[in-house]
Amino acid sequence: MATLIIPLLPFFSSEELNITLLDIHQESIDNAEKIAAKLGYLDFFQGFLVRDATKYMHGKPIDVLITETMDKALTKEPQVSITKNLAHQISENGMLIPEKITLYHEHVLFAELLTAAVLDDEKRISNMPTSGKLELFSIDKNIEAKDFEFQSTPIEVPKIYNETPDICIQTEIKIYADVFLHPTESIITNPYCVGALSSIKGSNYQLEYVSAPEPIWIIKK
Numbered sequence: 001m002a003t004l005i006i007p008l009l010p011f012f013s014s015e016e017l018n019i020t021l022l023d024i025h026q027e028s029i030d031n032a033e034k035i036a037a038k039l040g041y042l043d044f045f046q047g048f049l050v051r052d053a054t055k056y057m058h059g060k061p062i063d064v065l066i067t068e069t070m071d072k073a074l075t076k077e078p079q080v081s082i083t084k085n086l087a088h089q090i091s092e093n094g095m096l097i098p099e100k101i102t103l104y105h106e107h108v109l110f111a112e113l114l115t116a117a118v119l120d121d122e123k124r125i126s127n128m129p130t131s132g133k134l135e136l137f138s139i140d141k142n143i144e145a146k147d148f149e150f151q152s153t154p155i156e157v158p159k160i161y162n163e164t165p166d167i168c169i170q171t172e173i174k175i176y177a178d179v180f181l182h183p184t185e186s187i188i189t190n191p192y193c194v195g196a197l198s199s200i201k202g203s204n205y206q207l208e209y210v211s212a213p214e215p216i217w218i219i220k221k
């Protein structure tokens, strides 16, 4: 529905913005075009394109690139592959939104973790990553163009872990400047459980992230 751009259009004139909308599904693009037409915003748009954003070449530098094609812990959807392809097409002083996505690791009791469904600010803050949690990696407009893969350093299995038996990944999104989506503030920043510590026989394990063909996390025992 192009919800990230349509509500902002009343603040601009069509001379100020030249927008290209991209989606892999014809139906999504058709609906976005219908909404833009109904609201009288067609002049803002240079194109409504049905394309694979992991391969799309814009042909000229992009000033502002907005991509929201993600799920929690950067699983399922191709946010990393799309960022990898399009970030290198941003102009020198151009910007990527979201500016930065950072993933953290922690051991938790997953069943007791709060999610975005629990809309209580005080409780939500207790769920945010702290300096005690291990940062895994982040992506921003300087992401490497080659295949993106990540392997953590060895993570120790605690001697006693009955209170925190699950391996969890938390997501934090810096949308722009001081505007953040913290863990549990949205479906796409909800905690993600990779597996159980009880499945690991050794004294440590590594976490591996593969961005393509399907973005997944793997526990290397």
Ligand SMILES: C[S@@+](CC[C@H](N)C(=O)[O-])C[C@H]1O[C@@H](n2cnc3c(N)ncnc32)[C@H](O)[C@@H]1O
Binding pocket: 001, 002, 003, 004, 022, 023, 024, 025, 028, 051, 052, 053, 054, 068, 069, 070, 077, 078
């Ligand atoms: C989570 S939705 C976000 C929708 C959008 N942010 C909005 O405001 O409506 C992700 C969208 O990405 C599209 N998508 C998934 N893979 C894609 C790809 N490789 N290239 C282009 N679009 C893709 C899906 O069809 C879906 O419409």
